[in-house]
Amino acid sequence: MRVTIIYDSGYGHTQKQALAVAEGVHRVPEAEATLLAVGDGDIAWEALADSDAIIFGSPTYNGTISARLKKFMEDSTRPAWMPMAWRNKIAAGFTNSGAQHGDKLNSLVTMALFAAQHGMIWVGLDLFPGNTADQPNRIGGWLGAMAQSDDVSPELSPIASDLKTAAHLGQRVAELTRQFKANA
């Protein structure tokens, strides 16, 4: 079962979150995670069409997704939206921002809407809010995985609990995709 994680990261913080999502996917037997960064040349549209699930990731810039992820979305119209190549695939999303809140929800709403426009099935988080900084979902969102990286290097942020949240999302997507495929 193939899960593709397509993401952007200007400075490496969201990439770290993407790696944690992939680690969560790999906890599920037979699940294979592929990481694709939108800035790395041509988009592998065929690999995306061959995926059983697609997880979108972006830093929150100016209260929404990055321009690079938005360009990927617009570019998907011909290769993916017109043939409905992602119809009925599982979808999910994650985002990371400088501020603890940082208007991240708007980035996840943008991703979920995009997935809906492609006929995909959106999966959110099933975690209670963490009440302390060391607990998963300490930011307390449900539409996707949220992380915060303030002005420190990607070696130091996002912090461990946010990476646990990201890994949990990856694992959940892989588990649900496996169930969905088994019942198809």
Ligand SMILES: Cc1cc2nc3c(=O)[nH]c(=O)nc-3n(C[C@H](O)[C@H](O)[C@H](O)COP(=O)(O)O)c2cc1C
């Ligand atoms: C152009 C730009 C806009 C940003 N806008 C926001 C914002 O709206 N909210 C916020 O909390 N952080 C904002 N930030 C901070 C980034 O979200 C933060 O530095 C994040 O860790 C960057 O992730 P990256 O290293 O994957 O690019 C912005 C950063 C840049 C460069």
